[in-house]
Amino acid sequence: MMRTRSKLALLAVAAWAPLSAQALNIFACEPEWAALARQLAPGAHITSATHAYQDPHYIEARPSLIARLRRADLAVCSGAALEAGWLPALQQRAANPAVQPGQAGMLFVAEQVETIGQVEHVPLGAGDVHPEGNPHLHLDPERMRKAAAVLSQRLAQVDPQQAGAYRSRYLRWSLAWQQRLDDWRQRARPLKGQRVVVQHSTFDYWWRWLGIEVVADLEPKPGVPPTPRHLNALVAKVEQNRPLAIVHSWYQDPNSAHWLAERTGIPVVSLPSTTMAEQGLETPAELFEYLLQQLLDAHHAD
């Protein structure tokens, strides 16, 4: 009995070992790229360096992240300087040639998919503005599809043996995505022309896609936390515009949004800026579905 069991165990190990040795190891800087990679490379070992309750601009180059990047075959990050404060430190310490800048194993999505808000140079004192443009491009469903195309090509490049599988999986995913896009576009019609108050430029791509206008930002300058003086100045502006909602991300302190909501009667909507499996938002599609539904709910309640 014991013998059979240990033989079985050996067999199991033998069956599993070569598979795990071959599984592509993917390091995603942000959860949305991990979620997208899971759609396109379900057999890969995929981890995300950050989660929806973290501000992706401010991540510590922790030892655990160095250890993860050390073993990655492919790193997928937003780019456009979003990770400038921590990814270079990880790359330097991880000593992994595959994921150094310029290598096939290092994919910055913003280098392949056009960003909005690019500027020639950032004037002194403008806040944390990226000249490369707004890095939160995953919140545009169209750009998400372009990102998927880029990612599937990159997967084929670093793992050529499975190139065919990556291509066909992308095609299937893309077709399904097109159907979703049509559906979302139709349902989002009532939101067109609505106004919102935001905290940071996180959802700029999403507002553009929906045709929603941003009338005020709780941040006095990009990346600078809200100040009482700035919030006070917003009260009149918000009352005049009567926006649909005051929106902040899950990872942000909600106090400023609530302060303004109390004075203006505009509801606060807290939105995830990325996927989070524990909250039932495992795939990019589930994320957009949720974002859309939250705004539609706010609109109906209005």
Place this chain on the structure above:
Amino acid sequence: MTFSSVRWFVPLALLAGAQAHAEVQAPDISLIIDAYHSSNDTALGGRTKGWGLSHTELGISQQFGSFARGTLTTVLEANEDETDVSVEEAYLQSLSLPAGMTLRAGRFLSDLGYLNGQHPHADSFTQRPLMYRAFLGGHYYDDGVGVSLVVPTDLYWRISAEAFDGGELGEYETDSTVGTWALSTTLGGDLSRSHSWQAGVSYLRNRMLEADTDAHDDHHHHEHDHEGGAHGHSHGAEYAGKHLYLADLVWKWAPEGNNRNRQLTLSAEYARATDLNEHASSDEYHEGWYGSAVYRFAPQWSAGLRHGRVDVKLGHDDHFHDGALEETTAMLAWSPSHSQTLRVQYTHQDAVEDWHDTFAGADNTVTVQYIVSFGAHDAHAF
């Protein structure tokens, strides 16, 4: 000092340039200004009284294709007595070695301990803990080669070995090529989303101490005490032993791992230098430690407390006198943006045991420090 590192850098830069000229990107240039006012001198180095610039650094970093990265850091220190320019880093670092290896050559900061490998402008306090000032000259950099290995495990595990000519650790009369060598290892990981840690042990061998035979400790001390006390910017260890052992532990907490709004950092290090000279018995050694707690309670604000102590043996002919110095530091820092920090720090020093006014400068000091950085500078380490 400056000259010898240029001697290192030029051939290395040429070598790198020749290998990777096809893909040369624009260099990253950074300037970090650290201006301060200090109400007093402190014992055992640190900032000098009055207005000054401390560790104002001009850094140039250039990536040579995917092959290597070159870094040159020039440091200016100026106070009311003197102005000192030195080259603290001039090295090439490999980027494409297999098996998690990294090679460094030139002048660079040793991987010893927790703080040593970090640039002082990233510190939470205006000056390094006593044990760094006593045993490593604040921060130890030198000319040499180093190799480190990151093991491909779930747990972070790095092993480093370095060999230096030793010229920056102290003024010894020695002609050994390898004056010092060092071994260090660091482990680290996450306990949960909110908690992460890092721990390390390191060892520094000072081979110059035995080569420099003439009653070294005697003359060394008197000379260096004055230098350290009066000018603040003394490189080289004030208190040395053939063997220096270090242990460090860092623990960080941030709610949900979101360190933007709140973060607590606890760190502690211990150091022991043994085999001080030929007269030292096995229970005569230098020792030092510190513990520090820094809490960022709002995105732009942090407060910190640090306490440390060194117990040293002051060499006097064939015997020693005990010396002990304690330092307690409290600081409050405001960072209106990621490129600026204004810090107020109060330092209390207490010469617990003194001999011949070695720690004569021990006193209370208030320091105001303003750090501003321009250009791209290295992302900060854990």
